[in-house]
Each structure stands twice: as C-alpha cells, then as structure tokens.
Amino acid sequence: MRDTHQSLADQISGIFALLVLGVGLTALFLGYSWFWMVFVLGFAVALPIVAILSESLFGRESESEWREDESKSEQVDEQQDALDTLRERYARGEIDETEFERRVDLLLENETVADVKARRGREQKRETERERERN
Incomplete structure (x- = not known):
C-alpha cells in the first residue's frame, strides 16, 4: 500500500x-x-x-506516522463493519432496541472491535464470578 x-x-x-x-x-x-x-x-x-x-x-511523513494513519483507517473499517452487523441483526429482530443501543454505545466508546470483545469478555467473567458467589 x-x-x-x-x-x-x-x-x-x-x-x-x-x-x-x-x-x-x-x-x-x-x-x-x-x-x-x-x-x-x-x-x-x-x-x-x-x-x-x-x-x-x-x-x-515518517513511516511510523504513515502506519498509524493506516491502522486508524483499519480501526474505522472494523468499527463500521461491527455497526453494520449490529444494524442487520436489529433489522432481522435478533436483538431488541435496548440491546442494540447498549452495543452501539460500547462500540462508540471503544477504539477498536478488539477493545469491545475484551470488555465483553471481562463482563462475562465478572458475571460468572458473581454467579459462583451466589451459589
């Protein structure tokens, strides 16, 4: 490129x-x-x-600056792909409006899709720990 x-x-x-x-x-x-x-x-x-x-x-432009620009554009592409997927799932009725809004907020407040996945993993881990504490 x-x-x-x-x-x-x-x-x-x-x-x-x-x-x-x-x-x-x-x-x-x-x-x-x-x-x-x-x-x-x-x-x-x-x-x-x-x-x-x-x-x-x-x-x-130094090569590092150019690579930063390229990685930012890839992050925007990933985020746009994730938003498109969410819209499609909402349109098909797979998720309701509150779940759609929650996930869009998560995507927008994080820089990359990987950040969202990591955060989701942490949330699931916390939920699992809470369930173990209750039992």
Whole structure:
C-alpha cells in the first residue's frame, strides 16, 4: 500500500524532473548547441537541490506516522463493519432496541472491535464470578 502513497516532496521532484527534460528536449529540437547543459545542470545540480528543499520545507511523513494513519483507517473499517452487523441483526429482530443501543454505545466508546470483545469478555467473567458467589 506504500507504493500508492506519495508525499508532496516526491511529487515536486518528479514535476521538476519533467520540466528539466522538457526544456532540454526543446533546446535540442530548436538546434541550440548547449542543450546538453540543461540535462547536466538540471539533473545533477538543480534536481537534488529541489528535492532537499522540498523535503525540508514540506517534510516527509515518517513511516511510523504513515502506519498509524493506516491502522486508524483499519480501526474505522472494523468499527463500521461491527455497526453494520449490529444494524442487520436489529433489522432481522435478533436483538431488541435496548440491546442494540447498549452495543452501539460500547462500540462508540471503544477504539477498536478488539477493545469491545475484551470488555465483553471481562463482563462475562465478572458475571460468572458473581454467579459462583451466589451459589
């Protein structure tokens, strides 16, 4: 998935490289004898400078920041899937309105579906312990 993600610094460098190529080829086709200097100076001097400046000005997203963004989007997807499942079960009549609302509240107050499952497991464990105490 990293291949589809391009930072602004990468785009600026690519645009500048195309500009150097265009100017150099235009100079070649127009018959200027110094066309080769456009390529040498453009790619060997100016492009690295543009890349360094764009990186320092705009900054690159570190891989850890990118992974955090990706994991947040996965969490949102999981939460949306869980909400969709709850809606379907409520629509089919498998759960009543109060149970539906309780589960939606649990989902919304937790970050991930795994948090909900862990909390549900703790609640079931407490209920089991209470039943043992009663007996």
